[in-house]
Amino acid sequence: MSRMTRRLAKPSARAPLSSPTSTKSANQSIFDYVRENGRTYHRYQAGAYPFPNDQSEIERMDLLYEILKVLFKGKPHFAPLKHPRKVMDIGTGSGKWAIEMGHKYPNCEITGTDLSPIQPEWVPNNVKFVIDDANEDDWMVEPDSHDYIHTRVLLGCFQDFREIIAKAYKYLKPGGWMESQEYMSTVYCDDGTMRTDNKFAEWTKTQDQAAMSIGRPLRIANKLKRWYEQAGFVDVHEEIFKLPVNSWPKDPQFKMLGRFNETQIYDGLQAFSLQMFQKGLGWTKDEIEVYLVQVRKSLSDRTTHAYHRIYVVWGRKPTEEELAQR
Template sequence: MTFLPSNGGCNGFQFTFETYLDSSSPKIEVDVKSISKYEEQFGRTYHSYRAGSYHYPNDPTETERLDDQYEIAKELMEGRNYFAPFSRKNPPRKVLDIGTGTGTWAIDMGDEFPEAEIIGTDLSPVQPDLVPPNVRFFVEDSSEEWIYAPNHFDYIHTRYTLGCWKDMKSQIIQRAFDHLKPSGWLECQELNTLPVCDDGSMTDDYKLLQWARDMDDASRAADRQLVIGDDIKRWLEEVGFVDVQQIVLKLPVGGWAKEPRLKHLGMLWQRNLSGGLSGLSVGLLHRFGGKTTEQVEVDLVGVRNSMFDRNAHAYMKIYVVWGRKPDVIS
């Protein structure tokens, strides 16, 4: 059984679906309604394609938060969308954005590199209809076998895919290696949700830290990796990438930082994270954390309050890791 792209779509989206290899069989029609009719739980909506494999919502409240999160990440990276060595003079030709979300990164890349073919994949068709002509979105589960030919892409990208994968190394990094052209690049920009502190001002009972640990425990119970940043560089090297580089960026939680730029980003991140806590927490902690929805919401009051504590100098780490597939595979 394999996955083939369909020419059909909903609001301009193309989908993948299963079909047997017997070419004499009747064409299997795509069930567009089931893909676009989302699951409803806890007063939110969730993806219906491969329902239950991703535990966070996809409704307008969440997509607006994701767009704001994108702007925060871009400002933290000083306006950059990528660190792999591409430029207008050395553009990528075929780009894959895994877990594209609202598609903002793919659209920006399409504008920057109009000669490139940009593909964004996600479980939810929540991307806009109006996109550059070189950008396409597909509803796909990237944890399953990929439909693309080996040695196809120049550049593959992930950003903030925490909680998406059972095993990011085998499901994403290894497959990216197989589907990149020689000298193609994989870049992973991933957030660690566990807050850390440099000066000891964040105590062990800090509510945001307790929340992050609860989320990590529930994600493990759901067989999904949440805290992966420390492992990504090693995974790329073990798979066979060369010239692997890593930078670790610090994103403050709240406005405690002295430097004006970091203070501004910290306040933006506090607002973004605070607004998204319910959507991020309820489904996962109810299904796999043994908590009622009411218990989760009560606990989140303390978590939100803790983010206003300027005496706790907490921040989260953003791991940006990029590596090149060698020209010759030994």
């Protein structure tokens, strides 16, 4: 194991740094998090990401990581990777996926990028984390250089996720793969048990309205396959998983997944609402907290058989020979 490497990305000056200590001395401000409403938010490119980066949010993200790991039957990826040498994880968050990939592919260089330096200090030798904004034109890597680029649960992070797909296409090697594992914010119900006045479903619609108001759309998961194909990817695949919002299912595994999913949603409701509702809808913190009381009760109602859809989409950049034949 080695100390992590963080690199602060700026338009004017970008320099590799060897440890959290040297990063901090080089640019203290990235650790001076923005404080709002009792939560902390990233300082670098402040305001670009509308969700907190504090310990409560890290724990929620880690729980969601474990939920998806079970839902995907232990698969960290669905793209058919063969001896990858360079992998990038966009919006790595707490870095758990990048670290798992570092263990799975010890001869591969894994780079996780994020706006917040919240990843663990000790990581495998082949894993590094970079403080960077994926919205920037320059990802600090060479075009045609990566075997695989991964995104996971980035709804609400970008004005237009198609730009991220286009950049990934640029930086992938011919024949390389991109994959997105994305949470669809819409609440679904197949058996008519969800009432039209369901407060949790209403909250998702209100959140969607707020997200659109600030230019950070949430409903991107069901569009990914089409966007991949429009960007030029071939062999594009899509798998859709159902994830219950609480422990209503009879199946023991899905009951367990629903129980944990209810916990991570319950713990995240405030984080998902504060900045979006304040900036997008003009609500006060007190108004948001009062509103969420009924939303939490609705979330825990096991007579409503609600679920979210998790979309996994992966596609391959054509080889040079395939491009020549077009």
